[in-house]
Amino acid sequence: MSSFPKVTIYTVKGCPFCDNVKALFKEKGIEFHEVDAPPQSDQWFDLVKKTGSGALPQILVGDEVVGGYLDVIFYEASGILYQKLGIIPSEDHRKVETLYDVIILGAGPAGLSAAIYSARKVLKTLVISGNIGGQVTWTYDIDNYLGFSQVNAQDLIRKFKEHVEKYGVETIIGQEVISADITGRIKRVTTSDGRSFYGKTLIIATGGQHKRLNIPGEKELLGRGVSYCSTCDAPLFAEAEVAVIGGGNSALEAVIDLIPIAKHVYLISLTELTGDPLLQNRVKQAKSVDIFVRHKPLAIIGKQEVEAIEILSLDENKTKTLTVEGVFVEIGIMPNSSLFVDVLATNEKGEIIVDEMCRTGVTGVFACGDVTSVPYKQVVVAAGEGAKAALSAYNYLINRK
Amino acid sequence: MAVRVKVFSTPTCPYCKQAKEFLASKGVAFEDIDVMSNPQGLKEMRAVSGGARTVPVIVIDDVVIIGYEETDMARILREKGLLNN
Ligand SMILES: Cc1cc2nc3c(=O)[nH]c(=O)nc-3n(C[C@H](O)[C@H](O)[C@H](O)COP(=O)(O)OP(=O)(O)OC[C@H]3O[C@@H](n4cnc5c(N)ncnc54)[C@H](O)[C@@H]3O)c2cc1C
Numbered sequence: 320m321s322s323f324p325k326v327t328i329y330t331v332k333g334c335p336f337c338d339n340v341k342a343l344f345k346e347k348g349i350e351f352h353e354v355d356a357p358p359q360s361d362q363w364f365d366l367v368k369k370t371g372s373g374a375l376p377q378i379l380v381g382d383e384v385v386g387g388y389l390d391v392i393f394y395e396a397s398g399i400l401y402q403k404l405g406i407i408p409s410e411d412h413r414k415v416e417t418l419y420d421v422i423i424l425g426a427g428p429a430g431l432s433a434a435i436y437s438a439r440k441v442l443k444t445l446v447i448s449g450n451i452g453g454q455v456t457w458t459y460d461i462d463n464y465l466g467f468s469q470v471n472a473q474d475l476i477r478k479f480k481e482h483v484e485k486y487g488v489e490t491i492i493g494q495e496v497i498s499a500d501i502t503g504r505i506k507r508v509t510t511s512d513g514r515s516f517y518g519k520t521l522i523i524a525t526g527g528q529h530k531r532l533n534i535p536g537e538k539e540l541l542g543r544g545v546s547y548c549s550t551c552d553a554p555l556f557a558e559a560e561v562a563v564i565g566g567g568n569s570a571l572e573a574v575i576d577l578i579p580i581a582k583h584v585y586l587i588s589l590t591e592l593t594g595d596p597l598l599q600n601r602v603k604q605a606k607s608v609d610i611f612v613r614h615k616p617l618a619i620i621g622k623q624e625v626e627a628i629e630i631l632s633l634d635e636n637k638t639k640t641l642t643v644e645g646v647f648v649e650i651g652i653m654p655n656s657s658l659f660v661d662v663l664a665t666n667e668k669g670e671i672i673v674d675e676m677c678r679t680g681v682t683g684v685f686a687c688g689d690v691t692s693v694p695y696k697q698v699v700v701a702a703g704e705g706a707k708a709a710l711s712a713y714n715y716l717i718n719r720k
Numbered sequence: 721m722a723v724r725v726k727v728f729s730t731p732t733c734p735y736c737k738q739a740k741e742f743l744a745s746k747g748v749a750f751e752d753i754d755v756m757s758n759p760q761g762l763k764e765m766r767a768v769s770g771g772a773r774t775v776p777v778i779v780i781d782d783v784v785i786i787g788y789e790e791t792d793m794a795r796i797l798r799e800k801g802l803l804n805n
Contacts, residue, residue, distance in 0.1 A: 450789065450790065456738060457735075459734050473734075473738055473741060492791060493790075493792075542772050542773065542774040542787070543771055543773055543774075546773075546774055548735075550733060551732065551733035551734070551735060551736070551775050552733075552774050552775060554730045554732065554755070555730070555755065555775065556773075576732075624771055644773075645773070
């Protein structure tokens with residue numbers, strides 16, 4: 320390597336993309352020279368003169384302008400950067416990165432269905448997911464999937480998985496995607512173990528997770544009285560006083576699960592109850608249930624385990640503390656869209672807004688299943704949307720040049 | 721040889737069932753303790769897990785896992801020489 324780095328990065332403090340660029344060069348072991356160029360400074364005027372642009376960061380190799388962060392990603396993934404630097408990417412600099420046609424995030428029904436359609440179009444496909452099956456692993460039986468009058472959820476996932484494996488799709492399971500740069504021509508995703516993957520297109524199929532209350536004590540006491548799975552944990556609260564949070568069907572079903580087991584159940588809902596009238600009646604008739612509607616949970620209290628919950632009456636503006644050993648949070652599902660909310664349009668629920676072709680508005684980025692604004696969160700819908708997303712990615716790839 | 725894996729579970733919990741099916745499919749012997757019908761088992765579970773009140777709790781030799789995630793469990797089984805692939 321020459322004694323003076325060939326790469327110059329113009330930056331300004333507090334700009335996240337500047338940090339990203341520096342981190343990328345560091346990761347690849349490429350030396351660079353950083354110039355702090357706050358707008359209107361001498362350095363900045365120098366930059367504008369050289370490049371015609373005052374946008375930061377700006378990256379130069381020698382005197383040649385590469386551009387901003389997304390350009391660097393493209394140059395790096397395509398190998399152009401190494402050509403310009405006159406280096407052969409060695410093992411240390413860069414394992415020759417695979418450029419996938421499609422990277423699919425999530426291996427629930429939507430992601431797996433997308434994988435099958437993508438593989439059958441002979442696209443080079445990678446699936447990255449925390450687990451296989453997604454929300455289907457949260458339940459026992461699926462009663463409404465075409466072709467099966469009743470199917471064990473585990474068996475259904477196994478069949479999905481075998482089907483995908485048959486096409487030799489590459490999968491990385493057990494890793495969370497922690498960041499994604501999706502606006503450039505080449506999409507880059509990074510997993511929790513620090514590896515990066517590059518794709519020409521991205522299909523977001525990250526589904527949903529239990530909505531949290533986000534109040535003190537909830538995280539700290541998870542598994543110590545706080546539960547998101549009443550079917551799992553209700554039997555551990557024999558003769559105990561417990562609270563169920565929520566007013567919809569899943570909250571009402573949790574109460575019904577708990578009635579024969581617990582000594583007393585408090586049902587706490589921010590709004591009037593919204594679940595099926597039939598379920599509401601069963602809950603209202605039970606002697607061991609107290610219902611607090613228009614009450615907001617403020618904190619879950621306890622040292623080693625849950626001891627009480629503090630709630631606020633919205634009508635009287637008064638707080639009340641209920642002694643309980645368990646708090647079952649059943650306030651619905653929220654989309655796993657947090658990685659993308661800054662870049663993609665989302666609705667008031669945080670769901671990624673897609674058109675009828677599963678397009679997100681950013682070219683080459685598609686989304687499908689429960690993470691999207693498409694209504695009716697069902698396995699069959701997610702699988703159908705996954706197929707559409709993959710076919711749209713295929714169309715995009717053959718039409719772009 | 722003594723059984724080295726214990727699964728504390730309830731009959732209604734899908735994750736418990738998945739954990740047990742995974743172990744069975746890999747030929748790993750385990751003891752299944754239904755903490756719903758066995759209060760002594762519930763006590764034992766809470767003692768070994770530092771007070772957990774959730775299932776499954778999976779004990780592999782001296783390692784206690786609260787909750788079920790296939791990749792985590794497989795990794796520990798492999799470290800303990802209980803899984804060959
Ligand atoms: C209790 C319950 C019962 C249900 N019963 C039925 C039923 O009987 N019939 C029916 O049709 N539907 C049912 N559903 C709904 C159905 O399960 C969902 O609609 C469906 O699973 C959605 O599929 P998906 O692929 O969009 O998302 P999900 O199934 O949520 O899968 C998302 C995947 O993305 C992964 N992921 C998320 N974020 C990341 C990240 N950052 N990095 C890596 N991976 C990530 C997750 O690990 C997961 O594998 C039920 C849901 C629940 C909760």
